[in-house]
Amino acid sequence: xxxxxxxxxFKFASCDGCQLTLLDCEDELLALGEKLDIPYFLEAxxxxxxxxxxxxxxxxxxxxxxxxRRILEVxxxxxxxxxxxxxxxxxxxQALRNWADHADVxxxxxxxxxxxxxxxxxxAIADHVPVDFELRGCPIDKRQLLEVVxxxxxxxxxxxxxxxxxxxxxxxxxxxxxxARGVPCLGPVTQSGCGAICPAYDRGCYGCFGPxxxxxxxxxxxxxxxxxxxxxxLVRGLRLFNAYAPEFRRECDRLDPATExxx
Amino acid sequence: xxxxxxxxxxxxxxxxxxxxxVVPEILGVATYQLRFTDPLVRAxxxxxPGQFNMLYLPGVGExxxxxSGHDVxxxxxxxxxxxxxxxxxxxxxxxxxGNLALRGPFGTSWPVERFPGSDIVFVAGGIGLAPLRPAVxxxxxxxxxxxxxxxLYGARSPGTVxxxxxxxxxxDRGLCIDVxxxxxxxxxxxxxxxxxxxxxxxxxLAPENTILLTCGPEVMMRYVARAALDRGLSAEQIWxxxxxNMQCAVGFCGHCQLGPAFICKDGPVFPxxxxxxxxxxxxx
Amino acid sequence: xxxxxxxxxQPLFLPRERLGALISELQSRGYIVVGxxxxxxxxxxxxxxxxxxxxxxWTDLQEAGTYRLERRADEQYFGYxxxxxxxxxxxxxxxxxxxxxxxxxxxxxxxxxxxxxxxxFAFFGMRACELAAVAVQDRVFIQKDYADPIYKxxxxxxFFVAVNCTQAAPTCFCAxxxxxxxxxxxxxxxxxxxxxxxxxxxxxxxxRNVIVALGLAAATNDALRDAEAARRRAADGQTRxxxxxxxxxxxxGNPNHPRWTExxxxxxxxxxxxxVCPTCFCSSxxxxxxxxxxxxxxRREWDSCFNFDFxxxxxxxxxxSVRSRYRQWLTxxxxxxxxxxxxxxxxxxxxxxxxxxxxxxxxxEVAAIRGDVS
Numbered sequence: 001x002x003x004x005x006x007x008x009x010f011k012f013a014s015c016d017g018c019q020l021t022l023l024d025c026e027d028e029l030l031a032l033g034e035k036l037d038i039p040y041f042l043e044a045x046x047x048x049x050x051x052x053x054x055x056x057x058x059x060x061x062x063x064x065x066x067x068x069r070r071i072l073e074v075x076x077x078x079x080x081x082x083x084x085x086x087x088x089x090x091x092x093x094q095a096l097r098n099w100a101d102h103a104d105v106x107x108x109x110x111x112x113x114x115x116x117x118x119x120x121x122x123x124a125i126a127d128h129v130p131v132d133f134e135l136r137g138c139p140i141d142k143r144q145l146l147e148v149v150x151x152x153x154x155x156x157x158x159x160x161x162x163x164x165x166x167x168x169x170x171x172x173x174x175x176x177x178x179x180a181r182g183v184p185c186l187g188p189v190t191q192s193g194c195g196a197i198c199p200a201y202d203r204g205c206y207g208c209f210g211p212x213x214x215x216x217x218x219x220x221x222x223x224x225x226x227x228x229x230x231x232x233x234l235v236r237g238l239r240l241f242n243a244y245a246p247e248f249r250r251e252c253d254r255l256d257p258a259t260e261x262x263x
Numbered sequence: 264x265x266x267x268x269x270x271x272x273x274x275x276x277x278x279x280x281x282x283x284x285v286v287p288e289i290l291g292v293a294t295y296q297l298r299f300t301d302p303l304v305r306a307x308x309x310x311x312p313g314q315f316n317m318l319y320l321p322g323v324g325e326x327x328x329x330x331s332g333h334d335v336x337x338x339x340x341x342x343x344x345x346x347x348x349x350x351x352x353x354x355x356x357x358x359x360x361g362n363l364a365l366r367g368p369f370g371t372s373w374p375v376e377r378f379p380g381s382d383i384v385f386v387a388g389g390i391g392l393a394p395l396r397p398a399v400x401x402x403x404x405x406x407x408x409x410x411x412x413x414x415l416y417g418a419r420s421p422g423t424v425x426x427x428x429x430x431x432x433x434x435d436r437g438l439c440i441d442v443x444x445x446x447x448x449x450x451x452x453x454x455x456x457x458x459x460x461x462x463x464x465x466x467x468l469a470p471e472n473t474i475l476l477t478c479g480p481e482v483m484m485r486y487v488a489r490a491a492l493d494r495g496l497s498a499e500q501i502w503x504x505x506x507x508n509m510q511c512a513v514g515f516c517g518h519c520q521l522g523p524a525f526i527c528k529d530g531p532v533f534p535x536x537x538x539x540x541x542x543x544x545x546x547x
Numbered sequence: 548x549x550x551x552x553x554x555x556x557q558p559l560f561l562p563r564e565r566l567g568a569l570i571s572e573l574q575s576r577g578y579i580v581v582g583x584x585x586x587x588x589x590x591x592x593x594x595x596x597x598x599x600x601x602x603x604x605w606t607d608l609q610e611a612g613t614y615r616l617e618r619r620a621d622e623q624y625f626g627y628x629x630x631x632x633x634x635x636x637x638x639x640x641x642x643x644x645x646x647x648x649x650x651x652x653x654x655x656x657x658x659x660x661x662x663x664x665x666x667x668f669a670f671f672g673m674r675a676c677e678l679a680a681v682a683v684q685d686r687v688f689i690q691k692d693y694a695d696p697i698y699k700x701x702x703x704x705x706f707f708v709a710v711n712c713t714q715a716a717p718t719c720f721c722a723x724x725x726x727x728x729x730x731x732x733x734x735x736x737x738x739x740x741x742x743x744x745x746x747x748x749x750x751x752x753x754x755r756n757v758i759v760a761l762g763l764a765a766a767t768n769d770a771l772r773d774a775e776a777a778r779r780r781a782a783d784g785q786t787r788x789x790x791x792x793x794x795x796x797x798x799x800g801n802p803n804h805p806r807w808t809e810x811x812x813x814x815x816x817x818x819x820x821x822x823v824c825p826t827c828f829c830s831s832x833x834x835x836x837x838x839x840x841x842x843x844x845x846r847r848e849w850d851s852c853f854n855f856d857f858x859x860x861x862x863x864x865x866x867x868s869v870r871s872r873y874r875q876w877l878t879x880x881x882x883x884x885x886x887x888x889x890x891x892x893x894x895x896x897x898x899x900x901x902x903x904x905x906x907x908x909x910x911x912e913v914a915a916i917r918g919d920v921s
Contacts, residue, residue, distance in 0.1 A: 032838070150838060156353070157349065162854070163850075163854045164815070164817045164818060166818055170818070170822030172641070175589040175591060175630075175631050176819065176904065179612060179904060180614045182613075187817070189817075202588075213855040214855060216815045216816065219814070270694075271692055271693050271694035272693050274695070276659040279654055279656075279657070281654075300654065319657070321655050321657065321834070322836045322843045324832075347861070507858070508858055513692070514687070514690070515688060515830070518831070523883040525887070546867060546868060
């Protein structure tokens with residue numbers, strides 16, 4: 001029996017939802033425990049063993065000077081670093097602060113902001129250290145997470161699809177909400193992962209899995225404007241969980257020249 | 264009497280094969296000798312030079328690999344593979360006695376038997392010699408029916424000459440071999456430069472009575488074909504073996520299309536005149 | 548022929564209130580009857596349990612990038628054209644298992660799909676363009692040397708009830724592709740809807756066996772005349788067209804036309820056109836395994852030439868731009884399909900026009916390329 005790969009799970013600025021996806025692997029959880037050595041996963045266990053680790057699953061974005069240092073340590077101890085979720089891969093919903101004045105945000109949120117040491121921006125892990133694999137989504141998809149785990153056990157590189165949400169809608173027979181209802185939907189520019197949930201319930205895609213490969217944002221938002229969606233609504237639609245992903249960021253800034261230059 | 268055609272085959276049917284030997288060739292490249300587990304399949308299977316098999320590693324995927332030879336004594340089919348993606352990595356990790364599945368053979372063949380009396384020029388680049396080797400062997404076996412048989416071979420460096428240990432035996436059997444490398448090492452006494460130069464230099468050459476079969480990087484084959492045309496061969500006398508993303512191997516999945524061709528079933532071996540326009544269009 | 552026992556290949560008359568009897572007859576013969584139903588604000592194809600599942604009294608309004616349902620003034624059962632689904636999903640399922648592998652002591656035990664468990668479908672309401680599309684996919688999946696076992700088993704069992712269109716959408720152009728609107732071949736039964744019922748044509752032995760059970764009378768001359776007039780409306784109503792003269796050479800000969808760059812600025816490369824297309828056949832096979840990799844399913848899923856990694860090879864992507872992917876799709880569909888299968892891959896159904904979120908219209912793209920060149 002070969003040595004079990006060691007997998008450590010780290011949290012940065014995040015809601016813990018992606019880590020929960022790991023615990024949501026109910027049918028596979030026992031097998032996972034057998035296949036993997038999990039020396040560090042505070043959400044699940046008190047065990048806190050030092051590195052080095054074969055794999056780190058990193059949730060959350062970098063929002064404090066302390067975390068900016070901590071991610072360097074994680075990287076140093078890790079052979080294969082996987083970011084999980086929209087916070088870790090794109091800065092998350094908290095990256096909305098990147099368009100606001102940091103001091104204003106601090107004063108609005110905290111009664112005693114003088115005790116808070118935070119950065120002016122929320123940024124992706126890849127902005128700080130090299131990342132070996134990104135698992136997208138808000139939250140991540142259990143099936144994709146299991147693919148990562150299977151790949152780790154087999155010692156190969158994980159493989160997740162890069163196509164748009166549209167293909168998933170079509171495979172499951174969902175009628176296109178853009179064409180049949182005139183509902184704005186980010187599906188055509190969003191990467192597959194969730195299984196195309198929202199359009200199956202007659203709603204447009206919110207872009208939880210971030211931009212697809214070579215997305216044509218300008219064409220899509222131009223079309224939505226022609227169909228009657230106002231520019232501010234499009235900006236709000238793009239400024240969600242993956243707002244700071246480069247392609248979404250560029251497009252919402254293009255649509256909203258009034259905003260300050262993002263930091 | 265009703266002579267009906269045999270029913271079409273199920274392309275997804277695989278046969279179990281065993282790795283009976285692994286021969287390291289050059290860095291990152293090995294030849295896997297694969298033997299069918301079932302004696303009936305062993306007896307029934309045959310393929311012609313230029314065809315390929317789909318090697319299937321369950322849980323990992325498939326890879327299209329040209330047959331690079333047949334070990335008659337051991338009843339094993341040779342597959343020369345560069346370790347690159349998941350399938351080839353897993354194959355490399357199997358070792359002797361390992362088990363995998365295979366479906367095939369698929370695709371078209373080198374037309375060596377169609378030109379009795381002709382001179383044959385094989386032009387190979389790098390690992391592209393592997394799909395040509397069965398055709399070279401066939402030509403040498405049938406030398407009495409053919410004219411002059413030549414292999415022009417280009418490798419990156421002296422250390423990456425594929426099947427180098429076989430060259431002397433081939434020469435003894437009448438093969439004219441000319442080898443060039445892109446970058447020489449100290450101690451390399453042979454030619455340096457691209458393989459196209461060997462086509463330019465080829466003497467003697469009777470263009471009207473020669474066929475040229477080439478396999479290697481696509482850009483190399485384009486230049487080789489151009490050099491051959493310059494030497495007076497016509498496009499119909501040149502054959503190329505093309506590569507694309509082959510998945511189903513029978514034209515069902517669409518991945519390997521290049522212009523009008525499914526590389527998997529209309530190729531991989533094509534008359535150059537048929538594919539030339541499509542090889543010279545970017546991103547096709 | 549005496550009246551009351553019509554000649555078998557003479558058109559019959561099916562009164563409107565007996566349409567359900569035809570569905571029941573098919574069901575009683577073991578068919579899963581699938582046909583048009585309303586789901587998610589569109590007419591799609593799904594299982595029909597009774598005649599009341601049909602979208603009676605509804606019609607579709609289509610334009611590039613737009614589809615809307617609307618009540619009709621009458622109670623026609625088939626007063627619409629084609630929607631986002633096609634019969635492709637039943638013959639070439641979006642997700643299918645082509646093989647399974649199980650690890651044993653003696654090595655891998657791989658079993659290929661054989662189609663033995665294929666469901667027996669009756670397609671209820673196929674249009675002429677859709678019959679043509681099935682014929683196109685037949686040539687893809689049932690070839691001389693190899694046949695896809697999943698497709699072939701479903702295809703062999705399927706019963707086709709065609710319906711002649713009696714109206715055209717602005718996106719329809721089957722007339723110019725010579726695939727419709729009249730259903731001429733490939734059906735077991737073909738209906739034409741008129742005021743009080745349907746004129747039924749019989750396509751062959753299998754259709755005859757089913758319809759005989761309903762004990763129908765021959766269609767009257769009036770009924771035949773009404774049916775002909777209804778069908779003519781579908782032909783006369785077509786406003787779009789695809790001039791096919793010289794089309795293959797036009798596209799193959801213009802891989803560097805500036806229009807490819809222009810359309811790439813609009814195209815989302817989202818795959819919608821290829822997925823709604825009733826002839827597009829691209830797929831990929833994925834390994835689906837348990838954690839141990841002891842049980843493996845080879846899962847085939849619809850794929851698309853618009854996907855970035857579809858042409859992935861040796862660490863690179865051949866068609867690494869939307870321009871090259873749109874060009875591949877259109878050129879294959881309208882041009883190189885002729886080289887491969889001796890016909891066009893387009894049947895003129897117009898789905899790719901309606902269901903493109905940004906209104907790209909292949910007839911307009913072809914016209915642009917043709918206009919600039921000739």
